[in-house]
Amino acid sequence: MTELAEAIRVEGLEKSYKELEVLRGVDFDVPRGSIFALLGPNGAGKTTIVKILATLLKADAGTANVNGFDVATQAADARRSISLTGQFAAVDEILTGRENLELVARLRRLEDPAGIADDLLDRFSLTDAGGRRAATYSGGMRRRLDIAMSLIGDPPVIFLDEPTTGLDPQARKEVWKAVKELAEHGTTVLLTTQNLDEAEQLADRIAILREGRIVVDGTLAELKRLLPPAKVEYVEKQPTLEDVFFDLVGKAE
């Protein structure tokens, strides 16, 4: 495997569902070890891009490379380089948290599935819940389990498709913390979100997808420069609803 600067490289990606053109030529690169956010409204094509990169869908035109492997022609190699956390927490509800982790470790044919499960339960603060069925978990716990399952086997690239949709603010902060830690460990993260705050908090680079095309792509500072420079205004500083919420409910760790 050649050492490439880009963990993900997407060029001229097109995809239609029958008459509906979802992607109309998408290009972007994601440098190794960075967090890249794809931002866009519902139906902009974010999930379609993730599914193509995860080898679950075939593009009509264009190329996509993950970790140097073409997802269309070297799908098996590409799958060895990635992990997908889809839009709905894909955990097995009938199994316990621990069994879910061990299942993925066994499928990846790793040694010591029990030890891997122990580690991840601890890392995602799920040790106490590890013996309970995933059906009994809260939304935030389920998401954390989902992300923990994606980390097994240390894939260099992780796709997170709207990881915090439907979570309460506290659970969202827990997920953000987990994502930041991932990038600190050198994992490349491609994140899709509709939440502007989330992109701002997490991403090194942000691309905005609109009607099947990337309309801007850059760092937060670069994106901010697209608008007229900041004006100085004097505004009374009110606590935000979020400040109030966390004051009352207690801070997430």
Add this chain to the structure above:
Amino acid sequence: MTKEFLDNTGVLLGRSLRHILRSPDTIITTAIMPIGFLLLFVYVFGGAIKAGSGSYVDYLLPGILLITIASGISYTAFRLFLDMKGGIFERFQSMPIARSSVLWAHVLTSLVANLVSVAVVVLVALLIGFRSAAGPAAWLAVAGILFLFTLTMTWIAVIPGLTAKSADGASAFSYPIIFLPFISSAFVPTESMPGAVRAFAENQPVTSIVNATRDLLAGQPVGSDIWTALGWCVGILVLAYYLAMVTYRRRIA
């Protein structure tokens, strides 16, 4: 590749079997309706039905076993549908595993679950007076026919399991199959039926399978029925497998 496939299939089979162990009600519900039919026909309608010289329960059992399998495979479709809907199917398909093992694990689970249901129904039949004159070879032949029938039905069930939009839709396909034995030689001899119905009954797959199984269980020589039965099963199996694979490839791109 082959070793990987076997290994992955084994792990996923273990997962599905654990599901069944944790909700054994699916096997019990599968067996309840056929047992209900068995009791109803033996104790209520049976007295008025003239079917051969032996006891009616001996006459009836083969058809009841086919109904058991037909209702059992609706759970095969249901289990597959849940995996599709929950996103765990996509998780497995984006992992570096032998992809087809996901489908094969469901197929093997279906065989095991139906074996248990069939055993339960046979046990109830023994309790209410079913007796067989069949030797070991004939029993083996019966087991072989039922196994082939289950495999055929299972591959039919895979299609709605992959394509259904709702849980009801995933299992509704089995109703016509459950009722097919009623218009066959399973409950009454076809000679008693009016022309067109009789023609249908004598030329549909269930009649030949029922007749062959009944002769084997009675220790009678089987005529050409067994070859017709095998022909139907293998023919439908090949067709269902082909259609299921086409559907599967369409779903995973």
